[in-house]
Amino acid sequence: MIAWWTSREPSQRWSQLLLMLGGLLVTIYVIAPFSWLVLTSFMHEQDALSVPPQWIPVRPTLSNYLTFFDPSGTRAVVGSRAAEQTLPSMLNSLIAAGSTAALNVLIGAVAGYGLARFAFRGRGTLLAVYLGSRMLPGIALIVPLYLTVRTYGLLDHLSALVITYLTFTLPFTIWLLKNYFQAIPRSLEEAALVDGCNWWQMFWHILLPAAAPGLVAAGMFAFMTAWNDYLFAVILTSTIASKTMPVVVAGFATDVTTERTLMAASGVLAVIPPLVFAFAFQRLIVQGLTSGAVKD
């Protein structure tokens, strides 16, 4: 610290210090609210309810998290059935979001390649349709979707959720992957075709690996959109056969009789997958968000 201070020009020292102070404020703003949720999840209920708040848990406990693994235990009975549904709903969410991500990458890569490499009539219209459908508010689609899903007897099935999520995630995936494919030199695929690969072999063995960062980013965005969704999940699911995690977590939050520490723990569990992705693939996310939002 002292070495850093003395190594700077005197005029730079204060501006550097100011910038660091700004950085510290941003860090606090970003971390403080979430860390309060995390801290609460490690407290006993009566400590969490103390006034003034116990900022650091004096007697930290894992009991809230353990409750989810012991659904027949005494604590899980308190309040709603949310505690016993937390882990099964997490599994549902993983399946729904995972399938959405996989199908996105598959369907989106093929479509994105078509748009990146071919000049054809209607290409502009197609791109406009994809971009336009990203603008539709979910609330406008929910009633007809609900009626349709009900007609086909798919209410409370995960498959109905996955298909719905595809509608919302595919347009972004296609735009993103179109941009990635355009950045890959054509000479790569031409060389493969000259070497006697058919189109599918070239696409599978040459092009997809070259676009891997884009595929990962696209899959991740789709996963997170599906993982985060509440509106469609709460309308299209009703039992633990297909309830996803946001539905169960919201059930905790809107039930006044639930223990707040259990609620906090379920919230923390719901954050883990997206948080792991966000930090593990930080650079890909930043690139993807940027190239998906700016034009071409």
Place this chain on the structure above:
Amino acid sequence: MLGQSIRDDDGRQGVRWNASGVGYERPYFAFLLNTPALLIIVLLAGYPIAYSAWISLHKFSLKRPRVFDFIGLSNYRQILESDEFWSALWITLAFTGLVVVIVVVLGLAIALLLNREFPGRDIVRTLILLPWAIPPVVNGLMWQWIYDSKVGALNGLLVSLGIISEYRGWLSDPLSALLALVCADVWNAMPLAVVLLLAALQRIPVELYDAARVDGAGPLQLFGHVTFPWLAQPLLIVLILQTLSAIRAFDVIYVLTAGGPGTATTTLTWKTFLTTFDSLDFGLGNAYAYTISLITLAIALVYFRILYRRGDFEA
């Protein structure tokens, strides 16, 4: 940088490469590649949006599911004549306006900060993604816990700092409930603005700043004449993305305020949800939903007009 390379290779070559003999000239193949995606989007977005318009012209309630009478635009007339609609519209405008202004100003400030070099900058750049990764439902639950009137952290903090003398019900007063909702949504939405604006800042050539400095420009002039022109388009994108996402905010309202107290935080989206799934009036609910769609469409058209000039799509 990737964004850069994509912008350089904007596909204009596509036209020229057409006759290169590797099949690029087969348009039916390109359509074939797009068929699965198009099917899903047309069936699950196009069809519902049309169906939704059709339902909105009918008297249709799940309470009397056998009645499906065509009543023209009566649902829309009922909406436009009701105080509830106008109240919800104003609340939507207030909520959206506040969220967008705060997100843009705060996002720009943080992006400018993170564009400067200082020890620890990379850590802050990583941490800024944290709120973005939090699902809106958890975000709502987290703030509900912070705002709690009896044991909440906000009350605890403000009392121990001596700013307020006793605990308050932040979510039970109409004005503070709206502001609390705005703050919660801003926290969740701000990282996207920072990421987009920071990426734009990093694309500004350093030479421009050097040249301006040689010409004797001060910090304010640097921002006005160099930084801002390069930021205009990304700022617009952030503005529009945030506007659209604030108009559709649902999860956070559901968990945090449920539209209350009274109707103080009942936005159009929440009103649509209540009409449809609480009153089970699907006809009226769809008319509400369609009204939101039209508002969103108008904003989206502005987006198209400003960002994509004619012919851009053929690029």
